């Protein structure tokens with residue numbers, strides 16, 4: 001770090017993104033992107049006409065995009081806010097609802113950005129260890145006296161809470177904001193968007209990066225009571241009012257117009273997940289029951305980091321975390337059936353080679 005860096009940031013540990021290699025072509029199963037391209041409608045919406053208007057700022061209220069999602073989700077426009085990726089929405093939540101006197105509460109094994117934002121904003125944390133089986137210890141999320149962040153389904157475990165379990169958390173934390181991060185909800189968990197009218201403390205965050213095949217475009221959104229939305233808007237207008245560019249506004253509207261395309265892709269991913277789960281179990285893996293577009297798996301007699309490195313050497317990228325509790329596991333994104341067949345064959349070859 002330079003001698004000019006603000007000492008406030010001297011211990012900051014930034015988020016480590018999954019590898020995005022440019023040196024060679026891998027079967028890329030490491031960052032939970034969709035293996036399917038955006039809808040044709042989205043591709044056609046990002047056209048010469050939209051590009052030729054890039055000299056003009058985008059609509060900071062995203063009026064047309066908000067209106068379209070208001071119809072699609074049956075939620076009032078004043079209860080919706082878009083972000084430059086859902087990471088930006090999460091950042092708003094830390095800015096708006098956490099501080100020196102309001103800690104952030106989240107699990108020890110969950111989305112890495114929660115602890116990064118807590119560090120960045122010097123927010124105190126209460127980090128709750130997951131149960132031995134990686135399930136969320138519900139009772140420890142009751143009456144926490146801080147802003148709660150839960151990824152549902154959780155990452156990188158893939159395990160999900162039921163709606164009634166989330167209701168229990170909302171009921172017991174009525175004087176604090178509860179953020180439910182539904183990045184992976186389309187792959188088999190229950191959404192709680194319809195609870196925002198009942199629970200004025202609920203923020204539901206979703207992204208276009210996973211089921212909506214738009215990770216490279218950066219678009220996320222949240223649903224919440226109007227007062228919470230206005231708090232977050234205050235932050236947005238203090239940071240970057242034009243956070244959603246014109247092309248993403250057009251793309252988002254077109255995505256809403258082809259919702260069935262994305263729903264169908266999610267079904268294919270679920271089928272492929274079921275196939276891969278059975279396949280890996282037959283090869284001696286423990287696979288956690290996943291509700292997401294990835295699985296979290298460990299081999300009972302082959303080291304997790306070694307497997308990750310061996311796969312990489314053979315052209316298949318998965319995600320390995322060195323965090324003690326999960327260092328024997330790998331997180332494997334569910335790709336196309338063709339990709340998963342290659343993955344399974346490569347794992348078989350690696351396991352055979354050691355014998």
Ligand SMILES: *Cc1c(COP(=O)(O)O)cnc(C)c1O
Pocket residue numbers: 032084085086087088111151155181183206207208209215218219220
């Ligand atoms: C991928 C992911 C996000 C966000 O991604 P964006 O690309 O910023 O929308 C948020 N939360 C979780 C748990 C994720 O896995």
